[in-house]
Amino acid sequence: MRSIHVIGIGAGDPDQLTLQAVRALRDTDVFFILGKGEAKADLTDLRRDMLEAHLPEGAYRVVEARDPERDRGAGGAAYSPAVGDWRSARADIYERLIAEELGEDETGAFLVWGDPALYDSTLGILEEVLERGTVRFGYDVVPGISSVSALVARHRTGLNRVAGPVQITTGRRLAEGFPEGVDDVVVMLDAHQTFRRYADQDIDIYWGAYIGTPDEILASGPISEAAPRIEALRAEARERKGWIMDTYLLRRNPGDVRDPGRPGAENA
Incomplete structure (x- = not known):
């Protein structure tokens, strides 16, 4: 057979x-x-x-x-x-x-x-x-x-923090709101840069595109500072190559519980 x-x-x-x-x-x-x-x-x-x-x-x-x-x-x-x-x-x-x-x-x-x-x-x-x-x-x-493992290795960080959970989701799901009860979220298949919704929060982002290839691009930092840089890198790379595959980890810092996906979050 x-x-x-x-x-x-x-x-x-x-x-x-x-x-x-x-x-x-x-x-x-x-x-x-x-x-x-x-x-x-x-x-x-x-x-x-x-x-x-x-x-x-x-x-x-x-x-x-x-x-x-x-x-x-x-x-x-x-x-x-x-x-x-x-x-x-x-x-x-x-x-x-x-x-x-x-x-x-x-x-x-x-x-x-x-x-x-x-x-x-x-x-x-x-x-x-x-x-x-x-x-x-x-x-x-x-x-x-996976690109998830390669991403955190290239950024020299872990997927989760001590005794904490990690969730892997999609950009489509992230647009519905930051997952409850989880502070470390890996996002895949995000064609719309959904991380921008969280630019006013105390969240760090670890982003990578074309991971593991000669075209690899990495960026990280507080999302409020890194988001514009990632948008520019992503736009330039997509224009140059005609396609892009990227993955990122969002790490919410303790004490910030705002979520633009929840009703009333705009007033938090």
């Missing part, structure tokens, strides 16, 4: 692949890569660089397909259906790739940014393909160093 490795490849640095990931790479016959068009071609190039760094030439095949577009304008009640449609369109592509490009006795692999278990759709999509019943395969998962 066909076999699939889902390999977490870290935030972009080939040196951050685990030994387990390298063994999985060497066990793979065909690598499936979904490209996102010319504007994000360097994401595909980074994957190829990782393969070249760890595998001998000619020991594997690479099969590329175009990643389907997602309706990023969908909001509110339309958001979840839009994501569901996108995942199903991806499942169509995965199903075709596995059926047509992977032999019955071969092993394929999907290279996942960061860790496959953290804000990534690959595992759910593979399960959808299996549920359709048109192609059979087994798969395993190799964890990777």
Whole structure:
């Protein structure tokens, strides 16, 4: 039966692949890569660089397909259906790739940014393909160093403070309010720089973009001072590269409980 490795490849640095990931790479016959068009071609190039760094030439095949577009304008009640449609369109592509490009006795692999278990759709999509019943395969998962781990390492800080919780969320959720009972919040998938909502609070931010790549950018400090600098860095980088992937940690200092997401917070 066909076999699939889902390999977490870290935030972009080939040196951050685990030994387990390298063994999985060497066990793979065909690598499936979904490209996102010319504007994000360097994401595909980074994957190829990782393969070249760890595998001998000619020991594997690479099969590329175009990643389907997602309706990023969908909001509110339309958001979840839009994501569901996108995942199903991806499942169509995965199903075709596995059926047509992977032999019955071969092993394929999907290279996942960061860790496959953290804000990534690959595992759910593979399960959808299996549920359709048109192609059979087994798969395993190799964890990777997430952008969250890489971010705090580059800033030489921890995710949490002594005996305190940490929450990982999205920009969409952060816009609804700072999570209650948590002072350390990691934010991913934030296209709208939601941290600006908290610029009047006693919060520190640790921000990074293109973490683990040659284009890495880092900034940190009190959010009131760092926010304008991050906005400028982010705008320049996006203009230059055509895309941006960033992650940040918000650390609320003791005593500041204001939250613009809560009713009456503007009067706090």
